[in-house]
Amino acid sequence: MGVITLLAGTLLPPLDFFIVNLAIPSIQDDLGGGDILGQQIVASYAATYAVMLTLGGRLGDLYGRRRVFLVGLVGFALASLLCGVAGEPWLLVVGRVLQGLTAALMAPQSLALIRASLDGRDQTIALGFHGATFGLAAVIGQALGGLLVTADLWGLGWRSIFFINLPVAALGLLGSLFLHDPHTRGEGRLDAVGAVLLFTGLAGIVVPLLEGQALGWPWWCFVLFVVAAGVLYGFWRYESTFDGNRSRGRHVMPLVPPRAVTAPGVRISLVAVALFYSIAAFFLIFSEHEQAVGRTPLQASLDILPLGIGFLVGPLTVPHLMRIMPRRIAALGLGLETIGFLAFAGLVAAFDQTPWAAAPLALIGFGQGLALPSLIRITVTHIPRAFAGLASGLVSATLQISAALSVAILGGIFYAAADTYGSTEAITAVSILIAVLLFASSLLSLRAERVLYPETPSKIIGAHDPETPETQEGKALSQVREQ
Numbered sequence: 034m035g036v037i038t039l040l041a042g043t044l045l046p047p048l049d050f051f052i053v054n055l056a057i058p059s060i061q062d063d064l065g066g067g068d069i070l071g072q073q074i075v076a077s078y079a080a081t082y083a084v085m086l087t088l089g090g091r092l093g094d095l096y097g098r099r100r101v102f103l104v105g106l107v108g109f110a111l112a113s114l115l116c117g118v119a120g121e122p123w124l125l126v127v128g129r130v131l132q133g134l135t136a137a138l139m140a141p142q143s144l145a146l147i148r149a150s151l152d153g154r155d156q157t158i159a160l161g162f163h164g165a166t167f168g169l170a171a172v173i174g175q176a177l178g179g180l181l182v183t184a185d186l187w188g189l190g191w192r193s194i195f196f197i198n199l200p201v202a203a204l205g206l207l208g209s210l211f212l213h214d215p216h217t218r219g220e221g222r223l224d225a226v227g228a229v230l231l232f233t234g235l236a237g238i239v240v241p242l243l244e245g246q247a248l249g250w251p252w253w254c255f256v257l258f259v260v261a262a263g264v265l266y267g268f269w270r271y272e273s274t275f276d277g278n279r280s281r282g283r284h285v286m287p288l289v290p291p292r293a294v295t296a297p298g299v300r301i302s303l304v305a306v307a308l309f310y311s312i313a314a315f316f317l318i319f320s321e322h323e324q325a326v327g328r329t330p331l332q333a334s335l336d337i338l339p340l341g342i343g344f345l346v347g348p349l350t351v352p353h354l355m356r357i358m359p360r361r362i363a364a365l366g367l368g369l370e371t372i373g374f375l376a377f378a379g380l381v382a383a384f385d386q387t388p389w390a391a392a393p394l395a396l397i398g399f400g401q402g403l404a405l406p407s408l409i410r411i412t413v414t415h416i417p418r419a420f421a422g423l424a425s426g427l428v429s430a431t432l433q434i435s436a437a438l439s440v441a442i443l444g445g446i447f448y449a450a451a452d453t454y455g456s457t458e459a460i461t462a463v464s465i466l467i468a469v470l471l472f473a474s475s476l477l478s479l480r481a482e483r484v485l486y487p488e489t490p491s492k493i494i495g496a497h498d499p500e501t502p503e504t505q506e507g508k509a510l511s512q513v514r515e516q
Contacts, residue, residue, distance in 0.1 A: 038208030051174020081133025083433035090141035090426020105139025227288035237261025298484035313436035325456035347402015366403025367475035373397035
């Protein structure tokens with residue numbers, strides 16, 4: 034029951050993203066605001082969520098993951114209620130900011146508690162369900178968003194997409210009675226200076242990425258990029274002044290302990306995660322292409338449904354695959370995605386309309402479902418359990434920032450190519466680019482696993498926790514923890 038509760042916290046943030054995207058035209062018709070309101074509805078949530086994830090994960094480490102999870106869950110429900118009753122555009126945007134903030138408190142604790150409270154095969158199974166929950170959010174979001182708006186239940190219209198979060202949150206609160214946190218709270222206080230620096234630096238990257246495309250990339254976007262790079266460098270220098278992982282100055286703990294992040298393999302894993310989520314732009318360009326070839330919103334949601342179904346099934350097969358091949362599952366999933374995108378590009382180029390591409394879309398979703406929990410497991414296993422919240426926040430923030438980068442860069446390429454050559458040629462070219470990025474991610478995942486599991490394959494199954502002393506990585510991280 035405790036794991037189910039955590040999965041409710043995993044489900045809500047992506048579910049809200051998918052459902053809201055499909056309801057934006059109805060919201061604009063009701064509240065006004067035009068395209069600007071539509072951009073603000075998406076950007077206010079996505080930017081706040083991405084910027085606050087690392088801080089949210091670290092708050093769980095310091096003040097108790099169960100406690101922070103419940104604060105985020107209740108806050109997300111109240112923010113959803115505010116969005117549902119909003120009668121003015123500005124109030125809806127405020128509600129979306131609060132949703133992003135509370136989601137960033139809630140989501141990292143789900144993965145952190147799985148990491149901290151489960152071991153071995155139980156942890157692998159839970160991570161599989163964690164990944165499947167993302168697929169479930171994609172499936173439900175694509176279908177339920179349009180259905181709720183069209184059905185207009187009790188005359189609520191688009192407001193029902195926010196009210197649907199309330200019963201899910203209520204079930205999560207009920208299940209929290211069975212939630213176990215082996216580490217109720219850490220030592221020390223939050224690094225407020227580091228939090229401000231990290232927030233400012235990430236905001237300087239995420240906000241221009243989300244708004245720059247729609248605004249035509251004004252000069253201030255590039256100024257913010259430069260300033261953000263300087264602030265993030267200053268943040269890292271500041272964090273490096275802490276004595277290892279120990280507190281200083283009235284028991285202040287570093288927000289991002291350098292020795293945890295620089296542990297062998299962590300950076301390789303995070304880059305692999307970032308390249309993996311280049312697929313985020315595909316949902317945008319797929320929708321644009323569907324409109325260009327005359328598909329209705331309902332037809333478009335059905336066309337991409339095979340990807341969501343594959344994404345739902347893929348993670349559930351990971352525990353069974355691990356019996357056969359405990360390593361290289363992430364690379365296998367990324368390889369299947371690469372093949373799927375190349376096949377999709379070929380079919381779209383040949384037949385123009387995407388209904389012909391159901392099989393490669395299902396393969397893409399299945400590969401994504403294999404790769405996501407496996408990449409998460411590889412990444413968080415490099416970081417000691419004491420920093421489980423930090424690890425979860427870093428992974429989640431990497432996914433969100435990668436999504437923003439992907440939409441800005443690959444989306445920009447799609448629009449430019451579509452204007453010049455047409456939508457079919459544009460989606461074909463971008464699909465091939467995504468395939469290349471996924472292949473690069475698969476190579477990096479193999480390298481990260483070689484760092485994590487330097488022993489022979491016969492020793493791997495019992496050594497996928499870095500705190501297990503049999504691996505060299507476990508010894509190295511144990512030494513870090515003891516310092």
